[in-house]
Amino acid sequence: MNFATLRAYLAAKPGAVEDFPFDHVTLVFKVGEKMFALVATDVDPLRINLKCDPEKAEILRDCFPSVLPGYHMNKRHWNTVVLDGSIPDEDVLAMIDDSYGLVVQGLPKARRPV
Structure with a gap:
């Protein structure tokens, strides 16, 4: 999966906003x-941190060598996914959907996108 495809998929989520709050290379x-x-x-290959149910996070790490504990994140609730082509795009998109x-x-109903 390339950067343009990844960014477009993330940006298409209802209510999604992109920002660079930490530095000029970490797109949030x-x-x-x-x-x-x-x-x-x-970095090449791209890496993406995604929120994940803790039990599912462990399963994904066991299934895919390119799914790692979340870099600079709570490693119980976040995974880092290395987009090196070893994980089918459909599975990466499913991980994004789960994170979203x-x-x-977890948002209050008033802040949830319509």
């Missing part, structure tokens, strides 16, 4: 002011 996607994806734009869903679910 938020919904309701909460992060659901962080993309390291200065977990964040939206």
